[in-house]
Structure formats: structure tokens, C-alpha cells
Amino acid sequence: MPGEDLQGEEVVPTGLDIDYFLGKRLPKGAGGYINYDHDPTQIVGYPEEGKIGPQGFWIKWRTLDTPFVHKIMEQMRALKKANWPRRYGMSIEGVVHERDPENPHIIRRAFIKNVALTPTPVHPGTFVDFAKSLTTASEVGFDPTYGRAAALRGWVTDVVAIQKGLVTVRGNPYFTATGRFRPDQDVAYFREVWGQDAASALDLGHFAVSRQAALQKALADQRRWDGWRRHLVRQRRRDPTDPHVTAAGQIRGGDHAVAAHFLSCEGRTRAETVRIVRALHGSPVVQPVRQKGAHHHG
Structure with a gap:
């Protein structure tokens, strides 16, 4: 996702080269993996699809059927069921090709080799979610369509609609005319509009407020490129x-x-x-x- 990570760096999503990771234009069987916590010997899955936009890098991936992976999934299900404000995330692995000449902490272009499933992601905004069914071969949408993920996407959609003038914010209790949250309304928005419980709404509200500037910049960049x-x-x-x-x-x-x-x-x-x-x-x-x-x- 856009925005500064815990190491003080920011990766521009649109500058990521993910073709190798997805195995595009490579011999059958070649490409990247999903590993556990950056351990190249602990393979937990492989990517099936991927896409990049101004708001982030999304992948749909399939897990291996191993006891180690089952243990991780049990932990993830338990965290989700308990509705804890903690979750597994993802971190990218690769090679930096270009940094911003004015701010070397901003990575403009990078080659992605693998992605790690980790309980301590360097970017706290990343998340992992399950397919609708864990016991059948049912397909799931490209990115999760429920819970926290849906609330975050809904927030982005609302901000885009406000900036494009598709909706009016006159009398809107949550947003200003620029698409930013009104003071102290971020938690209320996620509780009242998206039905999140108090803990999730607080977590999502803090995250969204911390990413408002990055989202505004990404949308401005997109308008300029368009x-x-x-x-x-x-x-x-x-x-x-x-x-x-x-x-x-x-x-x-x-x-x-x-x-x-x-x-x-x-x-x-x-x-x-x-x-x-x-x-x-x-x-x-x-x-x-x-x-x-x-x-x-x-």
C-alpha cells in the first residue's frame, strides 16, 4: 500500500515489476512464491493472480496443503474469530531499481521476486483474508469482499467519488469537501457506515487517517497521468x-x-x-x- 512503512520508506505501488513473481513470459513452473516470514525455505503458497493500482498491490494466492500451513491458518482463523486488532500481513521481497532523487526514502521502481506472509509486516496496513470457503475449491474475488477489506475499499471509493464531484458532502457528517475525515469522525464512519465493531473501527480509523495524505497524492497523480x-x-x-x-x-x-x-x-x-x-x-x-x-x- 502507499504510505510510509515502519522502516521510514515508502514504495510507490505503480512502480512495482511483478511479472517475474507471477511467472509471466517465463517457462512453465518458473516464478515467485509466497514464503513464511521471509524464510526462503518455508514455502507456503504460490500466486495465481496479481494487479497494481495507485492504492496498492493485490494478489490472489493458493496455500500448500502442509501441517505447517494448516497451523498458520488455524492462527489466522482464531485471530479473525476473536476479532483481535492484530492480523497477519504481507511483505514484498525484491530489488530496488530506482529511488526518488529528491527523497531517497521513496522507492519509485522495484523488481518483486517473492512475497512473504508474516505476523510482523514492515507496512502495518497490509492484510490477508480467506476465500469464502476453506473446505471447497470455490473461487473468491480478486481481493476480499467483506469485513475490514471491504470497509477500507469503501473508504477509498467514497473519497474518489467526493473528489470527482459524484456525490455532495453538504451535510455529510464524516467528510469534508476535499474527502478528508472531519475531526473525530473516522471511527464513527467505520462503525456506522460499515458496521465494524468498536475495536475494528478504531483500528481502521487510525489507519485511514494516517493514509489520507498518501491517498490524496495518489489520486492527484492519477488525475495528472490521465x-x-x-x-x-x-x-x-x-x-x-x-x-x-x-x-x-x-x-x-x-x-x-x-x-x-x-x-x-x-x-x-x-x-x-x-x-x-x-x-x-x-x-x-x-x-x-x-x-x-x-x-x-x-
Whole structure:
């Protein structure tokens, strides 16, 4: 999830490379695992699906059928049944490819190899939840659709709707016009709107308040990227032969292609182009340059 972790670092979800972890474009049987508490010898599962958005990295994964895994699942069920304000979380494992030049504590791009199931996640906002049935092969939605997970997603959905002007906050007891919680209304929101008990509402309220700034920034970034994509789509329609821009409104070829496009194709000034390159660097609007001849070695 976005936001600072317990080590004082922040990972930008949209900068994660999860193809290896999911086994994409790899020989059958290759890819990452779910291990227990960062122990590579304790494999507890494997990923089936994964997706990334501004609000986080979601995976759907299947556990192994072993006594060790059963013991962990019993603990997780007991914690859930007791409604304790503690839960298992997840932590990513991989290699940092790029840090923010102005704030090295922000990781802009990283290659993900494995994910760890752990009772002490470095980011306290992560969570794990069960499929609807633990005894059958029933399928579950991509991410949990009930309990705390649903409440958190509902909070994000409400903030997005407020910022897009889809709902009015006049008279709303919980949110301001910017989508932030009114003073001391975060716990009431999770209790009254999402039916959480006192302990869960307090936990969720504290978490949501601590992540308000990160969510606002992620939504602002998304709006900015969407605006650039719309602009580039229009440019592509005007000039279908533009070698830098895709039909989907992305620039292929990295920062050099961004500079070439805005200097040569749009006729921007050099100073303006420099500002644009810096603004789009590392964003989803720019497709990264693929390294020729690069291979993953097992």
C-alpha cells in the first residue's frame, strides 16, 4: 500500500515489476512464491493472480496443503474469530531499481521476486483474508469482499467519488469537501457506515487517517497521468505516424522519447520539455526502455 512503512520508506505501488513473481513470459513452473516470514525455505503458497493500482498491490494466492500451513491458518482463523486488532500481513521481497532523487526514502521502481506472509509486516496496513470457503475449491474475488477489506475499499471509493464531484458532502457528517475525515469522525464512519465493531473501527480509523495524505497524492497523480494520456491520444490522432506515442496515449522509449516527442513533434521549447520530462519520469505514461539481451537467471 502507499504510505510510509515502519522502516521510514515508502514504495510507490505503480512502480512495482511483478511479472517475474507471477511467472509471466517465463517457462512453465518458473516464478515467485509466497514464503513464511521471509524464510526462503518455508514455502507456503504460490500466486495465481496479481494487479497494481495507485492504492496498492493485490494478489490472489493458493496455500500448500502442509501441517505447517494448516497451523498458520488455524492462527489466522482464531485471530479473525476473536476479532483481535492484530492480523497477519504481507511483505514484498525484491530489488530496488530506482529511488526518488529528491527523497531517497521513496522507492519509485522495484523488481518483486517473492512475497512473504508474516505476523510482523514492515507496512502495518497490509492484510490477508480467506476465500469464502476453506473446505471447497470455490473461487473468491480478486481481493476480499467483506469485513475490514471491504470497509477500507469503501473508504477509498467514497473519497474518489467526493473528489470527482459524484456525490455532495453538504451535510455529510464524516467528510469534508476535499474527502478528508472531519475531526473525530473516522471511527464513527467505520462503525456506522460499515458496521465494524468498536475495536475494528478504531483500528481502521487510525489507519485511514494516517493514509489520507498518501491517498490524496495518489489520486492527484492519477488525475495528472490521465490528463497527459488524453493529451497524447489527441496528438496521436492528429499525427498517426508519430513514432513515440502509442494509441493508448503512452510514450514508448523512456525519457529520451519523451524529450524527442515534445521537442520535435509538438514543437515545445527546450525549457518546457525539460519540465515535462521531469514531471513524467517514472510515471505510467512512459513505457520503460527494455534492456536488450537481459535474462533472468535461476
